[in-house]
Amino acid sequence: MKTRRIIKVTFGALVVGTMIFGSGRFQTQAQQEQPVQSAAATAPVTDCFESREGYTAVTRVENVTPDGNPNVKCSPTTNGVLWWGDPFDGTVPMGDMPAFGPDDKTRGDYETEEAVVKPREPMLMYFNMEPTQNCAFCHNGQTVPFPTDKNPRLLAAHQDIVENSMQLMHGRAAFWCLDCHNATNRNKLIDHKGNEVSFNQPQQLCGKCHGEVYIDWRMGIHGKRIGSWTKGGKKRWWVCTECHNPHTVQVNRFQAIKPELAPALPKGMKDAAHEQHHGGGPAPAAGHGEAAPAKH
Amino acid sequence: MSTEEKKETEGTDISRRQFFKEAGAISAAVAAAAASSVIAPEEAEARTTFAEMFQKNYRLMTDEEKKEAIARLEQRHSEEYGKKVTVDGSPAIKDVLFGYALNIQKCIGCRRCVHACVKENNQSRHDPEIQWIRVIKMEKGNFTVDDMNKGYPANANESFGIQVGGNAYKNSGVALEGQHYYQPETVPEKDAFYFPIQCHQCEKPPCVKVCPVRTTYRDPDGIVVIDYNWCIGCRMCVAACPYWARRFNWGDPNLPAEEMNPNTHYLGNRPRMRGVVEKCTFCLQRTRKGRYTACLEVCPVGARKFGNLLDPESEVSKILDRKKVFRLKADMNTYPKFFYFID
Numbered sequence: 313m314k315t316r317r318i319i320k321v322t323f324g325a326l327v328v329g330t331m332i333f334g335s336g337r338f339q340t341q342a343q344q345e346q347p348v349q350s351a352a353a354t355a356p357v358t359d360c361f362e363s364r365e366g367y368t369a370v371t372r373v374e375n376v377t378p379d380g381n382p383n384v385k386c387s388p389t390t391n392g393v394l395w396w397g398d399p400f401d402g403t404v405p406m407g408d409m410p411a412f413g414p415d416d417k418t419r420g421d422y423e424t425e426e427a428v429v430k431p432r433e434p435m436l437m438y439f440n441m442e443p444t445q446n447c448a449f450c451h452n453g454q455t456v457p458f459p460t461d462k463n464p465r466l467l468a469a470h471q472d473i474v475e476n477s478m479q480l481m482h483g484r485a486a487f488w489c490l491d492c493h494n495a496t497n498r499n500k501l502i503d504h505k506g507n508e509v510s511f512n513q514p515q516q517l518c519g520k521c522h523g524e525v526y527i528d529w530r531m532g533i534h535g536k537r538i539g540s541w542t543k544g545g546k547k548r549w550w551v552c553t554e555c556h557n558p559h560t561v562q563v564n565r566f567q568a569i570k571p572e573l574a575p576a577l578p579k580g581m582k583d584a585a586h587e588q589h590h591g592g593g594p595a596p597a598a599g600h601g602e603a604a605p606a607k608h
Numbered sequence: 609m610s611t612e613e614k615k616e617t618e619g620t621d622i623s624r625r626q627f628f629k630e631a632g633a634i635s636a637a638v639a640a641a642a643a644s645s646v647i648a649p650e651e652a653e654a655r656t657t658f659a660e661m662f663q664k665n666y667r668l669m670t671d672e673e674k675k676e677a678i679a680r681l682e683q684r685h686s687e688e689y690g691k692k693v694t695v696d697g698s699p700a701i702k703d704v705l706f707g708y709a710l711n712i713q714k715c716i717g718c719r720r721c722v723h724a725c726v727k728e729n730n731q732s733r734h735d736p737e738i739q740w741i742r743v744i745k746m747e748k749g750n751f752t753v754d755d756m757n758k759g760y761p762a763n764a765n766e767s768f769g770i771q772v773g774g775n776a777y778k779n780s781g782v783a784l785e786g787q788h789y790y791q792p793e794t795v796p797e798k799d800a801f802y803f804p805i806q807c808h809q810c811e812k813p814p815c816v817k818v819c820p821v822r823t824t825y826r827d828p829d830g831i832v833v834i835d836y837n838w839c840i841g842c843r844m845c846v847a848a849c850p851y852w853a854r855r856f857n858w859g860d861p862n863l864p865a866e867e868m869n870p871n872t873h874y875l876g877n878r879p880r881m882r883g884v885v886e887k888c889t890f891c892l893q894r895t896r897k898g899r900y901t902a903c904l905e906v907c908p909v910g911a912r913k914f915g916n917l918l919d920p921e922s923e924v925s926k927i928l929d930r931k932k933v934f935r936l937k938a939d940m941n942t943y944p945k946f947f948y949f950i951d
Contacts, residue, residue, distance in 0.1 A: 363908040379871065385727055387720070394724045396905050528951075532923035533931065536910030542898045543919055550910065568794035569908065572719035575788065576737040584789035 360386035360393045363536070363555050364567050368435055376401065390570045399538040403428035403548050407513050409530065418530045426546040428539075431512045432553055438470070439499070439511065451498035462490040474559050481562035483521075492517060492558070511553075518552045656680050666835035666874065667825060677837075678874055685872075685879060689865040696873040698896050700829035706890050707830070707917035707924040708901075709933070709947045710804060714911035717795045717802030719743050721903035721912065725806075728891060728902035729877040730869055732861030740855065740888040741806040741903060744786040748799050806903075807832065807853035807888035808936065808944030815845035815854060824885075830917075830945050831892050833875035834885060841883035850940050854887045890914070917945065 362368040370393060376383040381397035406427040412418065433439055433446075442449035450456050467477040467489075474480050480488055494502040501509040501517050509517045519526030528534035529552075536550040552558075557567075577584060663669070663677050678695045685693040722741045725731075731738040786803065796802070813832050816824050823838035824845055846854045860882045872878040873893035880886050891901040895914070904912040915922030920929075924947070927933065931949040938944075 387723060390718075392718075392720055392906075392908065394720060394906055395727045395902060399899075399905065531926050533913065533927055534910070534951075536907065537923075538900055538905040540898045541895065541900050541915050541922075543916070543921065545898055555909070566716075566796075566909075568796065569716070569718055571717060571790075571792065571795045572723045574719070574791045575722075575739055575742070576734070577789065584787070587785065587787045587789065 356382070357386040357388055357391055360384055360391050362393050363550065364569060365391070366567070367557075368430065368554055370402075387572060389572050392569070392572075396538060399548050400428055400546065403430050404512070405429075406549055407510075409515075418527045425544045428546065428548050429512065429551050430548065430554070432514065432551065433511050436511060445499075447498035453496070459490060459495050462488055462495075464488045480559065482558055484562065512551075514552045514558075518558070653684075656684055660684075660837060663837060665821075665823060665838045667822075674874075681874070681878060688879075689863075689868045689870070691865070691868070691870055693868075693870040693872060695878050696871070696876075696893055696896075698873070700827045700831070701896060702828075703916075703918055705830045705917040705945070706809065706895060707915060707922075707928075707945045707947065708809070708890065709913040709924050709927045709931075709949050711909075711911040711913070711950065712801065712803065712948045713950045714909045715743075715802040715804060716909055717743050717745055717790070717797075717800070718908060720906045720908060721804060724902045724906040725888070725891075727867070728869055728894070729889075730863055730872065730879050731855075731886070732857060732859075732863060732880075733867065734862050736856075736858045736861075738855045738857070738861070738886065740853070740886070741804055742788060742852065744788060744803045744805060745790040745797070745800050746786050746803050748801060805851055805853070805936070806946070807849075807890075808851050808942065808946035809888075809890060811943035811945065812941060814848040814850065814940075814942060818844040818848040820844065827875075829892075829896070831875075831889055832887075833889060833892070834887070835875065836878070836880050836884045836886070839884040841885065843885065845885055849887075850937050850942065851944070854885050856885050857882050 356372060358372040360370050360372060362370055370384055372382050372384050372386060374382050377397045383396070383398045383401040384393045385395035385397070386392065387394045406429045439446050445452075451458075464478050464480070467474070471477075474489070477489065479485055491504070492501050494500045494508060497508065499511075501511060501514065503509055503517050503520050515526065515529065519529075525534050535552075535555070537547045539545065539547040555566075557564075574584075660677070660680055664673060666674070666677070669677065674697050678697050681695045682693055685695070722739050722743060725740050726733070726738075729740065731740065790797075809826075809830050809832055811826075811830070813824075813826060816826055816832060819825075820842060821838055821840055823836075823840075824832060824834045826832050841856070843856055846856055857880055861880055863879055868879070869877060871893055873889075873896070876889045876891070876893045891899075891903075895901060901912075901914055904914050913923045913927055915924040917924055917928075919925060927949055928947065931951065933947045933949045935944050935947055
């Protein structure tokens with residue numbers, strides 16, 4: 313690890329020094345490695361993401377909290393958010409959550425406490441291409457005619473979201489776009505009963521089929537919340553689409569992410585090869601020449 | 609405290625005070641010799657250091673003494689790090705017993721909790737690098753049908769249905785001991801699961817049992833805390849802990865001022881010194897004020913859950929109620945308040 317770091321630093325210095333070659337990516341790396349050498353050049357990471365890259369982006373703003381902290385602190389290794397100064401930054405009230413019945417045991421504290429979410433709409437690329445009419449700018453019945461049925465057909469656009477619209481993998485291809493997207497009002501989702509659902513409250517749509525997970529989510533067992541743990545305390549809830557992509561959920565269940573750095577090796581340990589092979593005998597010949605320490 | 613003991617303490621107190629007086633006089637003389645001004649900053653610092661050196665065990669301090677100790681620390685750390693550092697001394701909240709639950713099925717081994725913890729709790733960044741959470745990569749079990757009759761004892765007919773699925777030469781189940789230093793391009797890796805370990809805040813903590821100076825103890829909200837000033841660095845607790853939760857400051861901690869978190873607690877994340885032991889405190893500087901722990905807030909998969917075990921409506925209580933839960937090394941009778949669960 314240490315050698316890799318040194319290489320990075322040297323390479324970073326090279327890029328900064330010459331400023332001739334290297335893509336933007338390496339330049340950012342150089343900026344991140346700079347703090348190691350001089351504290352004056354400390355540039356905190358400002359472009360961050362929350363749970364997964366590409367799902368929720370967040371920009372670091374200094375001096376947001378009363379005690380002078382930024383809204384988030386991010387990892388220089390992965391750009392993932394590592395620390396929330398203000399857990400409710402950019403959130404809106406979650407809205408109502410209808411009870412399952414009069415004796416709804418899954419009704420949690422959100423009846424009495426403040427529950428907020430980060431709106432999803434600002435994170436959607438196509439939604440924000442046109443600031444006032446959003447999706448309806450194109451999907452207005454004229455530019456793009458309203459579809460007449462829900463049968464799968466090849467799409468002329470949005471291949472970046474669904475590569476092959478004839479094989480949309482959600483519900484093992486039993487579902488198609490218009491089972492969730494409102495055909496006549498594309499700024500909203502639609503459930504199986506024809507109720508319009510906002511992009512900001514996807515749980516009201518997903519929960520219609522994924523009942524078991526939805527119950528766990530309502531009780532706080534599934535999913536993520538930050539803020540106050542106390543009964544009646546304010547919490548920010550993560551909604552379904554902040555972690556799951558409904559379009560690729562069966563093809564690529566989760567987008568794998570880059571891990572943070574491993575802990576430093578103990579003094580005197582050259583590498584961690586000993587923990588990577590079975591049996592406690594000598595390390596495989598292809599790996600490192602030394603024999604692993606004997607195991608008890 | 610019996611009268612005899614009291615007398616004894618008073619006795620030591622007096623001798624300490626005398627020693628303090630003499631030492632103070634010497635340092636004052638040195639300071640006066642060094643700089644002709646009456647109150648040199650060195651003297652103030654020396655006074656603080658001496659007062660800190662001879663303060664009582666935090667648990668035995670009166671409220672006033674606690675306040676003094678906290679004020680001393682706030683002043684010293686504010687000067688040291690060049691920003692306003694607050695040291696909180698808030699006690700355990702009444703009717704609260706903290707519990708933690710971790711969904712072992714969901715953890716992807718990204719180590720964000722590890723680094724969030726470091727950011728929050730002012731650990732030494734390098735030399736020594738101290739991290740309170742360890743994420744261990746485990747191989748998925750390899751129990752196969754071929755191992756069915758290879759259990760010990762060798763004769764399956766005499767095993768009375770006991771099947772261990774391995775023998776002295778080939779063990780089944782998890783084969784590797786667990787990898788600490790894994791560094792793949794992306795996580796989660798195929799055929800691996802990840803096991804984060806931190807302080808389990810035991811109800812019967814072996815570390816507390818062995819501490820010869822009783823500087824580590826369990827607070828009423830279930831958090832095992834350390835008064836760093838009273839720690840003698842004998843590392844008995846490190847050896848006693850079955851969860852490998854305690855870390856020792858082998859050298860002066862390296863904590864850059866710009867990375868220092870100024871919201872601290874006396875028993876929690878205030879800057880430590882060389883030669884003391886530290887460990888996870890469930891971020892008591894946050895949780896005693898109602899906020900979730902730092903590791904929970906950054907978990908990108910929502911595997912970490914935290915709450916009040918005494919409240920049946922809390923997230924943790926609901927998990928214990930409904931999910932398959934296990935405790936690590938339950939056979940040690942430590943009654944940890946850290947639970948692992950699966951959906």
